[in-house]
Amino acid sequence: MSAELVEALFSRATGAGIDPHDYRRTCAEIATPADWAPVCAAAAARYRTAPGSAITRGHHLLMAARWSHLATLVPDENHVAHAQAADFAAEQGLSLLEPTARRITGPDFTGILRGPADPAGTVIVVPGLDSSKDEFHVLADALLARGASVFAMDGPGQGARVATSTLTSDYPAVVSAAIDALGVVHVGVVGLSLGGYYAAAAAARDPRITVAAIVSGPYRLDWAALPDPVRDVMTRRAGSPAAAAAFAATVDLTERAPRLACPLLVVDGGDDLIPGVTDAAALAQYAPNGRYLRVPGGDHLVGNNQQAWLPALADHLTQGFA
Incomplete structure (x- = not known):
């Protein structure tokens, strides 16, 4: 199982930017699923305390943030502490590497704004059910x-x-507030x-x-057909099984797709098949300016073949923005 x-x-x-050899070495210490979070947290601590110049420290802290985020992906009593550690390490790391980066927080969101003061445009990155802003540095x-x-x-x-x-069914309003x-x-x-x-x-x-x-x-989602691990995560993030089922029932783009008028790119992995999840091919079809890219052999988030979609996206x- 481990x-x-x-x-x-x-x-x-x-896909989140962790070196594959470092991942293999670190995870060799995992004997049971219960070891996952402590091993990931220990890896984060090694990077967090590693010496070096300001630039080196900045990169180490971003790596610590990724490992702390990974620690949240398997249930653990220190879940909140791991999430907070990821957030803190990323902010510290970016403060060393990009002094102009700044935190922006509202009643329902928090995040880090990075980049030039006069960009052609600003892209908001929205994470998913068990991901966070600190998973998508790449x-x-x-x-x-x-x-x-x-x-x-x-x-x-x-x-x-x-x-x-x-979890909230009114996440679009949170994006508007951001x-x-x-x-x-x-x-x-x-x-x-x-996301x-x-x-x-x-x-x-x-x-x-x-x-x-x-x-x-x-x-769209079908609560009854979702695998138990997905329902378990959704239940923890929603607060109860009833709240999770009610939330899942709201995840349906059928009526929204025709109103999504801006240029849209939808990326799916060809091997990303999850019971109870209807992928977004229909969104690309029914959105007025939708375009669809299916990556053969791609898994969930298509981390196994980023080159096939990340530059295009x-x-x-x-x-x-042009």
Whole structure:
């Protein structure tokens, strides 16, 4: 079971920017699933305390944030502490590497704004059910390299806000509140996994969003058919089984798809098949300006083949500001 767990999370870890050899060495210490979080937390601590120049320390702290986030992916009594450690390490690391980066927080969200003061546009990165803003540094770096600013956020039930909030069906309003707080004119949004649903729903709601993309996002969910591990995570993030089932019932883009008028890129992995999840191929079909990219052999979040989609997605989002 532990070997299967380590293998199942391999592409997710490496897709988040963790060196594959470091992952294999570190996870060799995992004998049971109960070891997952403590081993990941210990790896985060090694990076967090590693010496070096300011630049070296900055990179080490971002790596610590990724490992602390990984620690949250398997149930553990210190879940909240791991999420908070990821948030703190990322902010510390970015303060050393990018002094202009700044935290922006609202009643229902928090995140770090990175990038130039006068960008062509700002992309909001929306995480999913058990992910956080600190899982997607690689995506953010690809957007920054193309001249965009990036606001990676944690909303209700996510990352830094997991201790104080639960899943909400009104996440699109949270994205709109983030746009208000950012005070920017040209806005794009990209959502990952369940964040893909959030991003699509927000783009259908808020005309200030002029370009959108989603990766491994659902078109709709069927609570009864979802695998037990997914329902367990959703239950923890929603607060109760009843709240989780009610939330899942709201995840449906059927009515929103025709209203999502901005340029949209939908990315799916060809091997990402989860019972109870209808993928977003229909969204690309029914959105007026939708385009679909299915990556053969791609897994959930397509971390096993980023080259097949990440450059195209980053181009799509940044060219959408032209």
